[in-house]
Amino acid sequence: MNTADYIIKNLEELGINEIFGVPGDYNFNILDSIQNNENIKWIGCTNELNAGYASDGYARIRGYGALVTTYGVGELSAINAIAGSYAENIPVVHIVGLPSSKNIENKALIHHNTQDTDYKAFLKAYENITAATAFITRDNAKLEIDRIFKALVKERKPVYIALPSDIATMEISDRYTDFNWTSDRDALEKVVQKIADKINDSNKPVIIADSLIKRFDAKIEFKEFISKSQIPVTNFIMGTNIVDFDNEQYLGGYAYEYGNLKAKNYIDESDCLISIGCIYSDLNSYGLHLPKKLNEQIAIYGTYTYVDGKLYNNVKMSEVLESLTEIIEPKNIKINKPIWEYEHKPVYNNPVTSEYIYPRIQEFIKENDIVIAETGTIPYAVSQIKFPHNVDIECQMLWGSIGWATPATMGACLAKPNSRVILLTGEGAHQMSAMEIGSILRLGLKPVILLINNNGYTTERMISNDFNAEYHNIAGMNYSKFARAFDGDIWATRVETEDDFDKALKVTQIMNKMCYIEIAADKTDSPEITKQFLNAAKNKIEPAKITQPPKEVKSDFSLGTFSYETVVHQGIKEEE
Secondary structure, eight states, rough: OOOOOOOOOHHHTTTTTTTEEEEOOTSSHHHHHTTTOTEEEOEOSHHHHHHHHHHHHHHHHHHHHEEETTHHHHHHEEEEEEEHHTTTTEOOOOEOOOOOOOHHHTOOOOOOOOOOOOOTHHHHHTTSSSEOOOOTTTTTTTHHHHHHHHHHHHHHOOOEEEEEHHHHSSSSOOOOOOOOOOOOHHHHHHHHHHHHHHHHHHHEEEEEEETTHTTTHHHHHHHHHHHHHOOEEEEOOGTSSSTTTTTTTBBBOOOOSSSSSSHHHHHOOOOEEEEOOOOOTTTTTTTTSSOOOGGGGEESSEEEETTEEEEEESSOOHHHHHHHHHHHHOOOOOOOOOOOOOOOOOEEEESSOOOHHHHHHHHHHTTTTTEOOOOHHHHHTTTTOOOOTOOEEETTTTEEEEEEEEEEEEHHHHHSSTSEEEEEEEEEHEEEEHTHHHHHHHTOOOOOOEEEESOOOOOHHSSSSOOOGGGGGGOOOHHHHHHTTTSEEEEEEEOHHHHHHHHHHHTHHHHHHHHEEEEEOOOOOOHHHHHHHHHHHTOOOOOOBBBBOOOOOOOEEOTTTEOOOOOBBTTBBOOO
16 A cells, blocks of 8 residues: 555554644645545644644544644644643654655755755654654655554654655555554563562552553553552542542542642651652642652553662553552551532522532533543642543643643544533633634534633733733633634523523533533632642742652664663662
8 A cells, every 4th residue: 555545544543533634735645545544534623733732632532643734834833732742641643744755855945944945854843742753765664654653652652754745655565563562571570569569568558640541541450450459549630530539549639738638648648659650740740749759659650660769661551550450468448538529509690700610510510521621720620520430531731731622622522422522711722722613613513612711811810920911911702702603503602690600501411512601700710729729839839849750761763673771860770
């Protein structure tokens, strides 16, 4: 088959049925291969940045995502979205259509280029934000494409393929390549036994869980480990609902001293801290306030684990947890479960505020929903919601690119069409990518969009020295009318009181169409837990102890082989 067909076939085998992007004359051959595959649908977006966000949202729910752009102007427009996927281990394949090989060899100055005519300049930029990059030629096509997919599957981070227009139609071997990998059995046995010994010898073990459990397909193994070990467990914000709220061992979400002191106290007193898939960023962990130093933790990541400062490489998170579950002795630690949820709020005709919004949303969410929470004030409030079973919550707490959530909602809708998708966003972020509402309607998707309009950049207001500074302001819009400007089936409204909001949520439950609710709130309104944390950040309160994440073990996916760097970081040494 031709090169483009081979790439698209591999995407299909990974479970990708929709590919996002924007057409351009250098990627037409790639788009033809997509249209010729009856199992894959092309999803055209309003711009490449939104397409990148959409592929990120799709990959978070489906497992993998894909994006196609044109050379130069298209790929650079998408680079911010891919950087966010890289930061948070979201596996997206970015395919870039290039001019023909002859033009590249002759350094021809043709459109979408700079006067330097360096056709690898943008690939070099992508080297910093992808697990692997490849510039496809006549001589390397099959090997390079296979290498790229191996990196994608192992690292669960974005990869980049630069594909010249003539190489896209060149025939290559379609011989099957297995992109999966297995743990180093010796390293796996050693690290599992060492972890088991430490847990068995401990009196107060505690688990912190986070989003990388989802990214590396270890949710089932994680839940079985929790069930067997009977160890208390908490989570960071991006790991919200990774543990069922009704689980007997669940301490509620970790919020340092800004809420739920039960989880903080258990961690403070622990003699065996087990972190699983954790991203130790400031916003995700409430300011890096953790009592355990790096070398005092057991830390289980997607492709490696470390214990007592020793790094065990080439071990899958899922296999570590599965093996631990087989040999661990149950601790049977009984906890007094904290109340880490919202109480029911009676509805009045008062102006709507966060004090009412989030308890009401808690009652609105149902099993199997997908919740997309925009960066800013919202994820902190969302982390306190008691979610029903099997609700997927996605937010971007490390990269924190406002505008991400609206296109990511479109991706999530396509990734799991039988689930209801709920977007929680603010109007500042929404304005950055709101044109994708038109794409959502064009595709007949039916998310529930809850847009909190408090007249400007609320998070920035809260952490700046001047709450009312001009630079916090944005253009005013009638958002419910804006949403109806697009062709498509939509119900949109604006609410200003608790009673209006309550009624609007009830209406969405009988609507078989996209529902868009603009919530008019005061610019001073913000969730209480967000206020506490951002006030501390504003006043630059130094964390008592800072725990930095380990340096990631990055694979060197050289042609046809796998080799790994030895990592020495804060006393971590690779186990020989």
